[in-house]
Amino acid sequence: xxxxxxxxxxxxxxxxxxxxxxxxxxxxxxxxxxxxxxxxxxxxxxxxxxxxxxxxxxxxxxxxxxxxxxxxxxxxxxxxxxxxxxxxxxxxxxxxxxxxxxxxxxxxxxxxxxxxxxxxxxxxxxxxxxxxxxxxxxxxxxxxxxxxxxxxxxxxxxxxxxxxxxxxxxxxxxxxxxxxxxxxxxxxxxxxxxxxxxxxxxxxxxxxxxxxxxxxxxxxxxxxxxxxxxxxxxxxxxxxxxxxxxxxxxxxxxxxxxxxxxxxxxxxxxxxxx
Amino acid sequence: xxxxxxxxxxxxxxxxxxxxxxxxxxxxxxxxxxxxxxxxxxxxxxxxxxxxxxxxxxxxxxxxxxxxxxxxxxxxxxxxxxxxxxxxxxxxxxxxxxxxxxxxxxxxxxxxxxxxxxxxxxxxxxxxxxxxxxxxxxxxxxxxxxxxxxxxxxxxxxxxxxxxxxxxxxxxxxxxxxxxxxxxxxxxxxxxxxxxxxxxxxxxxxxxxxxxxxxxxxxxxxxxxxxxxxxxxxxxxxxxxxxxxxxxxxxxxxxxxxxxxxxxxxxxxxxxxxxxxxxxxxxxxxxxxxxxxxxxxxxxxxxxxxxxxxxxxxxxxxxxxxxx
Numbered sequence: 001x002x003x004x005x006x007x008x009x010x011x012x013x014x015x016x017x018x019x020x021x022x023x024x025x026x027x028x029x030x031x032x033x034x035x036x037x038x039x040x041x042x043x044x045x046x047x048x049x050x051x052x053x054x055x056x057x058x059x060x061x062x063x064x065x066x067x068x069x070x071x072x073x074x075x076x077x078x079x080x081x082x083x084x085x086x087x088x089x090x091x092x093x094x095x096x097x098x099x100x101x102x103x104x105x106x107x108x109x110x111x112x113x114x115x116x117x118x119x120x121x122x123x124x125x126x127x128x129x130x131x132x133x134x135x136x137x138x139x140x141x142x143x144x145x146x147x148x149x150x151x152x153x154x155x156x157x158x159x160x161x162x163x164x165x166x167x168x169x170x171x172x173x174x175x176x177x178x179x180x181x182x183x184x185x186x187x188x189x190x191x192x193x194x195x196x197x198x199x200x201x202x203x204x205x206x207x208x209x210x211x212x213x214x215x216x217x218x219x220x221x222x223x224x225x226x227x228x229x230x231x232x233x234x235x236x237x238x239x240x241x242x243x244x245x246x247x248x249x250x251x252x253x254x255x256x257x258x259x260x261x262x263x264x265x266x267x268x269x270x271x272x273x274x
Numbered sequence: 275x276x277x278x279x280x281x282x283x284x285x286x287x288x289x290x291x292x293x294x295x296x297x298x299x300x301x302x303x304x305x306x307x308x309x310x311x312x313x314x315x316x317x318x319x320x321x322x323x324x325x326x327x328x329x330x331x332x333x334x335x336x337x338x339x340x341x342x343x344x345x346x347x348x349x350x351x352x353x354x355x356x357x358x359x360x361x362x363x364x365x366x367x368x369x370x371x372x373x374x375x376x377x378x379x380x381x382x383x384x385x386x387x388x389x390x391x392x393x394x395x396x397x398x399x400x401x402x403x404x405x406x407x408x409x410x411x412x413x414x415x416x417x418x419x420x421x422x423x424x425x426x427x428x429x430x431x432x433x434x435x436x437x438x439x440x441x442x443x444x445x446x447x448x449x450x451x452x453x454x455x456x457x458x459x460x461x462x463x464x465x466x467x468x469x470x471x472x473x474x475x476x477x478x479x480x481x482x483x484x485x486x487x488x489x490x491x492x493x494x495x496x497x498x499x500x501x502x503x504x505x506x507x508x509x510x511x512x513x514x515x516x517x518x519x520x521x522x523x524x525x526x527x528x529x530x531x532x533x534x535x536x537x538x539x540x541x542x543x544x545x546x547x548x549x550x551x552x553x554x555x556x557x558x559x560x561x562x563x564x565x566x567x568x569x570x571x572x573x574x575x576x577x578x579x580x581x582x583x584x585x586x587x588x589x590x591x592x593x594x595x596x597x598x
Contacts, residue, residue: 013399022397033429036439040432095329121532123549128340215421217535258413
């Protein structure tokens with residue numbers, strides 16, 4: 001510990017004061033819009049002053065009629081979140097494990113494909129998705145859950161990174177060979193050996209997928225589907241206040257989800273160092 | 275708990291087979307225990323190749339096909355015959371102006387976002403990785419960078435809209451009318467502040483791993499040679515970080531360039547940036563009296579994005595040199 005005292009002098013990082021000044025100033029600037037949203041929802045009409053009547057209306061279940069789209073949208077977004085996580089877990093995870101164990105030479109290709117949606121803007125994919133979805137509507141009907149196929153692509157880069165970090169840290173090849181030598185088949189290896197070992201990565205990938213799906217607007221809007229974000233935009237034209245309340249709630253929800261991801265990701269390292 | 279499932283004794287005994295399982299060496303198989311295991315793994319592999327089919331089919335259907343259709347429609351006319359004429363629309367003054375708007379807004383917000391974000395990353399050096407500050411910053415950055423969209427439009431209407439908190443405060447307290455020359459929030463310049471608001475968090479997410487790769491030994495070495503903190507940054511820190519910084523800058527540019535939701539929720543009229551013009555082209559069949567304009571615009575966007583991301587991967591490969 002005496003060494004760290006000496007090294008403190010040459011530490012290239014900021015001093016305590018510098019750090020808190022930078023964090024404080026930038027943090028405060030970034031809080032302004034959030035505070036403004038809260039202030040906006042508390043306004044008491046044109047007369048001035050503040051009250052909680054709008055929040056009371058939202059939580060008291062007094063929203064009917066024109067606010068109905070929000071609840072439809074919220075319900076749809078929750079269905080889509082579950083369906084997207086299912087698509088991601090069923091299609092991406094076995095492929096990643098298989099590539100890791102059996103086809104390591106395909107690792108770079110898989111990574112390239114999974115990160116591709118960053119390069120191809122959602123607005124471009126939508127142009128080509130419209131014809132694809134007219135076929136899907138004929139096959140599966142036009143249920144809102146079908147949008148999960150498109151969302152599975154959107155969440156690919158985030159989900160891939162979360163899982164890959166975890167997968168790389170586990171010696172899956174040796175584990176699978178050990179299981180194999182004890183007579184395990186492929187489903188057993190995947191479900192009982194690999195999945196329990198990478199469940200942190202899977203959980204983080206699922207959470208980030210949920211957050212991305214709840215915030216998605218582009219694809220739903222242009223394919224004329226109703227989700228949380230499109231319904232908020234529609235309702236905001238008539239009543240901006242309630243839309244902002246829901247936007248704030250969604251924001252807090254996403255923040256808690258991501259905070260949880262951080263905790264999930266960190267706990268093993270904490271254990272290892274103690 | 276499952277973490278304790280790391281190689282047991284039996285697993286270690288067969289560990290050499292892990293190396294041998296590498297396909298390149300499978301030709302030299304002997305009838306050892308390892309070879310039998312390898313054969314076992316390979317039989318797993320014959321069905322294994324089939325296991326790649328669902329994901330491949332999914333990617334083809336929902337990523338490759340839509341992208342191909344989008345680009346293809348840019349190259350055909352209303353009857354499906356090949357034509358370059360849609361691409362001529364990219365030379366239309368209106369379209370050029372839109373691309374110009376998209377480019378300068380993306381560039382400006384990327385530069386500001388990168389500088390402010392890098393400064394924030396610098397402030398985080400030495401903060402405990404498991405501490406409350408890092409946890410909150412990581413989660414908040416994730417939310418603002420990836421979740422934003424529509425919410426950001428609302429936030430800025432509430433902040434600097436005509437009745438926004440800051441607008442009203444500046445007007446009533448200082449007599450400053452930020453909209454003295456007309457309301458610019460719903461025009462192209464109105465996108466700048468909301469875009470910076472999601473660019474800075476994205477910079478924090480993408481740039482902080484680069485800062486973590488700065489080895490403490492380098493600082494020690496600099497100090498040992500009599501260097502100061504300033505000389506450390508001038509001769510070691512900044513040169514090492516430069517490729518990462520440039521790469522992140524490009525990623526921010528790409529991020530702003532492809533962003534749609536904030537602009538869509540904020541601007542109700544006109545198509546100031548390319549994604550909005552694509553929407554206009556999709557919803558009303560004839561913009562500028564041209565068919566399939568959406569496809570042509572999509573093609574233009576892909577060209578820009580491909581250039582930017584190719585440069586990004588080159589820079590990132592260079593940056594990776596120091597992250598070993």
